[in-house]
Structure formats: C-alpha cells, structure tokens
Amino acid sequence: MPAVPFEGGRPPTPPGAPPAHPRILIAKPGLDGHDRGAKVVARALRDAGYEVIFTGIRQRVEDVVAIAVQEDVAVVGLSILSGAHLALTRRTIEALRAADASDITVVVGGTIPAGDVPRLKDAGAAAVFPTGTPLEQLIAEVHALTAAPAEGGA
Numbered sequence: 001m002p003a004v005p006f007e008g009g010r011p012p013t014p015p016g017a018p019p020a021h022p023r024i025l026i027a028k029p030g031l032d033g034h035d036r037g038a039k040v041v042a043r044a045l046r047d048a049g050y051e052v053i054f055t056g057i058r059q060r061v062e063d064v065v066a067i068a069v070q071e072d073v074a075v076v077g078l079s080i081l082s083g084a085h086l087a088l089t090r091r092t093i094e095a096l097r098a099a100d101a102s103d104i105t106v107v108v109g110g111t112i113p114a115g116d117v118p119r120l121k122d123a124g125a126a127a128v129f130p131t132g133t134p135l136e137q138l139i140a141e142v143h144a145l146t147a148a149p150a151e152g153g154a
Helices: 036-047 061-070 085-098 114-123 135-146
Strands: 023-027 051-054 075-080 105-110 127-130
Touching: 023 036, 023 061, 036 051, 036 075, 036 105, 036 135, 061 075, 061 085, 075 085, 075 135, 085 105, 085 114, 105 135, 114 127, 127 135
Parallel strands: 023 051, 023 075, 075 105, 105 127
Antiparallel strands: none
C-alpha cells in the first residue's frame, strides 16, 4: 500500500507566512498492527504546520526507507509498540545509510522502556518519545531537530 499524505495533507500556508516546515514520514515498521498513537502524532505535527506522510501499518524497513527517500523527508518517525524498537530502529538507520540518506533524521516513539532510550540514541535515533510524552514536547523537539541553523552559525 503506497504512502499517502495524512488526511488532508498540509493546511494552506497563509500569504506572507514563513515557509512550511519540512516533511515528516510517520512509519509503522514490523508486525505491529496498532496505529492510533501514530495517527494522533501525525495529526498534531500536521496541525503544527508540518507536511506529514503516514505509511500505514506493517511496513517493511526497506519500504519505509524507499518512501522516505522518494518523498524527500527530513524526518522519519518510527512508531513501535511491538517491543522490536531496538532492532527496527537499527535496521532503519542502517538502511538509510545504505541508501545514501543518512541526512534523514530518525526519531522513535511508542512503548519504549526507559532503559532502552540511551540504547536507541546510541543506535542513531535523534530523539525518543515513550508512550505518554506530551504532544507539545514532541512538537518542540521535532521543531528543534528540523529548524534551519541560524545565519552565520556553524
């Protein structure tokens, strides 16, 4: 099943408004069949001005990476409730590198034990959002990850 812009796509940009935020892919890799949380996050990011693409459930890592590259996203958000978050995150980051797309930021959310957060970051996840993370915090962290560097900055 091909990815489609999330329910309505990006809201129209008002005249004179700054450019829209980068594109974000919300993906459900592996056999996890629950997508309610991913849809809540996708809608919150969309409402914050991001263009969000949702893959749907039960996606192969290779397909997630292909969609990310094809859609020219800045961020891949993995939503994982199955307990396979470490393996799926590592595989996704390795596949992005193999596709010469290591510039795509990977964030992970879902049922993530606190002890696995450092392991996910060591694997290359830029941010981890365990179940219960306030949406405002998630949006602020995604914004910080996607914000253009200040002029004259490094």
